[in-house]
Amino acid sequence: MDLDRTDIAILRCLQRDARLSLRLIAKEVGVSTPTVSARLTTLTQLGIVKGYAAVLDPERLNETTFVLLVKARPPSTDAVASAIAKLAGVRRVLVARGGRIVVDATVVDPRDVDAVLEKVAGLHDVVDVDHHVAIRALKEEPRAILADALTTSLVCYQCKGPIKGEPIKIRMDGRDHYLCCTSCEKLYVERHRKLKAAA
Numbered sequence: 001m002d003l004d005r006t007d008i009a010i011l012r013c014l015q016r017d018a019r020l021s022l023r024l025i026a027k028e029v030g031v032s033t034p035t036v037s038a039r040l041t042t043l044t045q046l047g048i049v050k051g052y053a054a055v056l057d058p059e060r061l062n063e064t065t066f067v068l069l070v071k072a073r074p075p076s077t078d079a080v081a082s083a084i085a086k087l088a089g090v091r092r093v094l095v096a097r098g099g100r101i102v103v104d105a106t107v108v109d110p111r112d113v114d115a116v117l118e119k120v121a122g123l124h125d126v127v128d129v130d131h132h133v134a135i136r137a138l139k140e141e142p143r144a145i146l147a148d149a150l151t152t153s154l155v156c157y158q159c160k161g162p163i164k165g166e167p168i169k170i171r172m173d174g175r176d177h178y179l180c181c182t183s184c185e186k187l188y189v190e191r192h193r194k195l196k197a198a199a
């Protein structure tokens with residue numbers, strides 16, 4: 001599914017300043033406020049907008065950031081990465097080819113670096129762990145790049161699973177909703193109706 005100019009323009013506004021009001025975004029993008037609101041609901045349903053948060057500086061809070069370069073036994077790479085993702089202090093986990101996992105972590109007390117290291121090294125199927133403590137951070141930008149042309153894969157609005165093949169598209173309240181199967185469609189329409197009745 002392609003994102004159109006309006007979607008991308010709204011996302012650009014929000015990535016710059018998530019505190020912008022819908023009214024201000026509408027003015028900047030050149031559409032109505034209800035359009036911005038409907039588009040944002042869809043972009044959230046699609047899992048593109050994951051939330052709105054303040055950007056804090058861990059360095060100003062004297063926190064310690066470090067990187068782990070982990071090598072796992074390939075059939076277990078995803079399991080190892082998931083276990084690492086659950087550890088306290090771990091902020092980002094990237095899985096690469098060949099059992100390689102790159103981990104970004106931040107701890108309040110620098111002595112906790114060793115605790116995280118020990119836990120990772122102790123995981124089953126971890127072959128090697130290398131670590132580097134950052135002495136300064138120079139740049140940190142949001143990872144999503146809002147290019148002029150963007151596509152997304154559709155997820156089912158009901159079960160949040162990926163939609164394989166042709167989605168079931170239903171139009172309610174002036175916008176499209178996508179479902180993976182007829183049972184999800186039924187549940188979703190029912191939930192939507194209940195929400196509307198309650199409002």
Ligand SMILES: [Zn+2]
Binds near residue numbers: 157
């Ligand atoms: Zn579904």
